[in-house]
Amino acid sequence: MVKSLSEEQPDLSVIEQRASSVAQLFIDRVAASPTREAFRYPVGEQWRSMTWRQADERARRIAAGLVALGVDAEDRVAIAAATRLEWALADLGIMLAGAATTTIYPTTTADEVLFIVSDSGSKVVFAENDDQVAKLRDGRDAIPGVRKVVLIDGTGDGDWVITLEELERLGTAYLADHPQALDERIAAIEPDSLATLIYTSGTTGRPKGVRLPHDAWTYEAAAVDSTHILGEDDLQYLWLPLAHVFGKVLLTLPLQIGFPTAIDGRVDKIVDNLPDVRPTWMGAAPRIFEKVYGRITTMMAEEGGAKAKLFDWASGNARKVADSRAAGTSASPLLGAQHAVGDKIVLGKIRDRFGGRVRFFISGSAALNQDVAKWFDAMGMPILEGYGLTETSAASCVNRPDANVVGTVGWPVPGTQVKIADDGEVLIKGPGVMQGYRGLDDVTSQTLVDGWFHTGDIGELLPSGHLKITDRKKDLFKTSNGKYVAPSLIEARFKGICPYASQFVVEGDGRKFVSALVTLDPDAIGDWAASHGMPGADYRTIVTSDAAREMVQEYIDELNLGLNRWEQVKKFVILPRDLTVEQGEITPSLKLKRTVVTRKFKDELDSLYD
Structure with missing residues (x-):
């Protein structure tokens, strides 16, 4: 049973008596x-x-x-x-x-x-x-x-x-x-x-x-x-x-x-720092969690044999227990006992890599893949996804440890109001909302109307009060067949499916089908190459190989099975390098600069539609 926002009992006196500065x-x-x-x-x-x-x-x-x-x-x-x-x-x-x-x-x-x-x-x-x-x-x-x-x-x-x-x-x-x-x-x-x-x-x-x-x-x-x-x-x-x-x-x-x-x-x-510091919590962008998930799962798969089977057994049981907890039910005595054994001999060692004391992580800045979130939850280190913008001082919504609904960004923090406009845009009002943009009164008046900040994000409020973000309003695109596509959800889903992915940029605005730009994680792909006949090969050689393309195609085929026909990725290009902050393609908080990337690699995208 999902806990409802009406059941939360925050101490509002803390807010009312807050410091003046x-x-x-x-x-x-x-x-x-x-x-x-x-x-x-x-x-x-x-x-x-x-x-x-x-x-x-x-x-x-x-x-x-x-x-x-x-x-x-x-x-x-x-x-x-x-x-x-x-x-x-x-x-x-x-x-x-x-x-x-x-x-x-x-x-x-x-x-x-x-x-x-x-x-x-x-x-x-x-x-x-x-x-x-x-x-x-x-x-x-x-x-x-x-x-x-x-x-x-x-x-x-x-x-x-x-x-x-x-x-x-x-x-x-x-x-x-x-x-x-x-x-x-x-x-x-x-x-x-x-x-x-x-x-x-x-x-x-x-x-x-x-x-x-x-x-x-x-x-x-x-x-x-x-x-x-x-x-x-x-x-x-x-x-x-x-x-x-x-x-x-x-x-x-x-x-x-x-x-x-x-x-x-x-x-x-x-x-290296986490085992030394031994934190109880940490905030991070989704890319960090994707890298950890990809690294551990691929490492265990490549290990093979009894060790891989034990990991799959322990993590599989943990996932079932986590699913039961999310549904408000209890695991069976047998599953509970199996999970306890697997947790002691396998999952505890994974938690030790994070210092062994993490109660939860908080994820923000971009959409978090649900499979990655569920995996961390099963490992005993739940990720509480949150939501906010620079214009709302970051923390507008966040999941709670006792009401964590994967796929949502949680409840509004006490004192903040959230509503959905007629066109699906998320609007926010509260003390955390900005005063305005410096020297840009016209822009401020367009985005801040009667105290409500127009976020530019599309979302919905669930009956439990949890907010679910669908995509950036400006990122939604329509194919030439008139079908709308929300790229960030597809991108986040692929990163949960493919442990070697670094960036996955979905495109198709005004075109007859959806395509994608793909980059592979330099750390993870090196280990993969060593087991596929390319030990010691440089990054460019690996990602431009037929073997790498076949590998990515298999993961895209898996992705497409869960998408509507008009959302499916028909063609893709693997770029010869990863996207970087230095090249201005992702922000320092590891968020994709979509417009920059699609403009920079326009020729590669256009070639898919020749």
């Missing part, structure tokens, strides 16, 4: 648990710990340094860095100074960095390294408002570029002369004061700056806290880009709830 939220957290761990961060091969009091000391020095540089209330301060401790401390310092953070991905091109810094009116920029400084220095004439660049790793130039250490020394000196400066700044922050300016990574035209006030973040944190899915004794592993709204909300939750965060944005270190 992110700065006040942080101050309250430091006062409540000064000696508890706030952050865990890597230094070389070791992990070090920082308490809330220690974080407060550094954040205050940064804040005072910014004030000394002439940063006033609601002035913008940009951060161009990967996810790391210093990003979090800089953001906290900006909040304590009463200023507003402008987020910039470290992979953003120089031209776009200059646009964001200029458009935001940022006075100071935190730059991670010399590469980020170079983007600013080469276009310095375009950003005359930038007074200083604060370099996290490296040496300053004694003039325009100073180090983070120098900024903190400046702050220490300022506080000695103005001990009440920060208290006065914090007291002056209103709930509707600007806290964050996040530029959407649009696929066409310039990105738009989304204005998010303090109240949006304190609300999001309080709303999640009111559901009681997280507690002070949890431990978060945070690798998501903090320039993205999903990462930013995960950085805010600890201020409300008090749990520590292990922070390291190096994606290639996730697998």
